[in-house]
Amino acid sequence: MLKRISALVLAGLTAMSMTACGSGGGGGGGGGGGSITMGFSQVGAESGWRTANTKSVQDSAKTAGITLKFSDAQQKQENQIKAIRSYIQQKVDVIAFSPVVESGWDTVLKEAKDAKIPVILTDRAVDSKDTSLYKTFLGSDFVEEGKKAGQWLVNEYKDAKDPVNIVELQGTTGSAPANDRKSGFQEVIGADPKFKIIASQTGDFTRAKGKEVMEAFLKSNPDIDVLYAHNDDMGLGAIEAIEGAGKVPGKDIKIITVDAVKDGMQALADGKINFIVECSPLLGPQLMDLAKKVVKGEQVPPRVVTEETTFTQEQAKQVLSSRQY
Numbered sequence: 001m002l003k004r005i006s007a008l009v010l011a012g013l014t015a016m017s018m019t020a021c022g023s024g025g026g027g028g029g030g031g032g033g034g035s036i037t038m039g040f041s042q043v044g045a046e047s048g049w050r051t052a053n054t055k056s057v058q059d060s061a062k063t064a065g066i067t068l069k070f071s072d073a074q075q076k077q078e079n080q081i082k083a084i085r086s087y088i089q090q091k092v093d094v095i096a097f098s099p100v101v102e103s104g105w106d107t108v109l110k111e112a113k114d115a116k117i118p119v120i121l122t123d124r125a126v127d128s129k130d131t132s133l134y135k136t137f138l139g140s141d142f143v144e145e146g147k148k149a150g151q152w153l154v155n156e157y158k159d160a161k162d163p164v165n166i167v168e169l170q171g172t173t174g175s176a177p178a179n180d181r182k183s184g185f186q187e188v189i190g191a192d193p194k195f196k197i198i199a200s201q202t203g204d205f206t207r208a209k210g211k212e213v214m215e216a217f218l219k220s221n222p223d224i225d226v227l228y229a230h231n232d233d234m235g236l237g238a239i240e241a242i243e244g245a246g247k248v249p250g251k252d253i254k255i256i257t258v259d260a261v262k263d264g265m266q267a268l269a270d271g272k273i274n275f276i277v278e279c280s281p282l283l284g285p286q287l288m289d290l291a292k293k294v295v296k297g298e299q300v301p302p303r304v305v306t307e308e309t310t311f312t313q314e315q316a317k318q319v320l321s322s323r324q325y
């Protein structure tokens with residue numbers, strides 16, 4: 001008798017969880033009893049931005065009651081592909097990921113689509129022609145960020161007649177933020193031939209690589225006026241290299257970075273960085289809202305752009321104490 005009752009209860013529960021997951025066209029089975037399971041493949045832990053982003057995703061999943069399966073790809077696409085395949089196998093309800101590079105995703109995204117598991121891109125974009133492979137893309141407009149960096153420079157040097165020698169520390173090769181921050185910046189400064197990018201190389205978005213590459217730049221280019229670093233961490237590494245070479249960051253070499261994480265903002269307030277373009281890592285709450293909607297089968301906008309600002313040294317001093325990340 002007892003056995004029969006528990007068998008019935010079990011059957012009932014299974015049916016419940018199947019309807020709960022089946023209703024959204026999700027994988028089904030991942031989150032029982034109506035709760036959602038999200039598989040999230042993170043890029044890595046390369047920067048202060050990334051750490052804040054991971055925390056935002058984990059905290060907001062908890063708040064939203066979403067079960068999170070999290071994996072760190074250590075900046076390797078093959079690890080992300082493996083993680084996504086394992087989420088497909090585990091039949092999670094929704095997959096979210098931040099693609100380390102833009103290209104090479106069609107096959108695995110097709111596998112998710114065939115398994116009827118909705119995919120959300122967060123933070124970085126893919127270059128897939130078939131936009132039906134994902135439901136939406138939540139994140140910053142990186143071209144716009146590059147343009148803002150360029151506009152500050154154009155304004156700063158508006159009266160200068162001499163050439164302005166710029167070195168650029170690019171983000172991870174092939175990543176959307178590296179591609180777009182470069183092209184947005186170039187578009188703006190390209191209008192005036194006095195702006196010259198005399199060296200440009202990847203620093204992989206890390207402090208250590210930023211320092212190493214800046215040391216090499218300093219050795220081969222005695223006359224650097226400006227450093228444009230695609231994130232704060234590379235800029236902070238470069239500051240160490242500049243100081244090591246006996247120059248004053250922010251004065252001898254003007255520095256523009258992107259992100260506005262606490263350490264970057266501190267260096268800006270201290271006068272070592274001249275201008276920071278904000279890129280918000282706090283994508284978690286919006287990501288969870290979008291996940292709930294796509295699992296329910298609701299329509300979501302194909303692109304959700306994060307709102308962002310810029311900071312001068314004076315502005316950094318004012319907001320530093322209230323910075324969340």
Ligand code: GYE
Pocket residue numbers: 046047048049050123124177205230231232233258259279
């Ligand atoms: O700017 C950088 C991080 O994809 C926007 O990745 C993100 C970038 C961010 O490593 O610090």
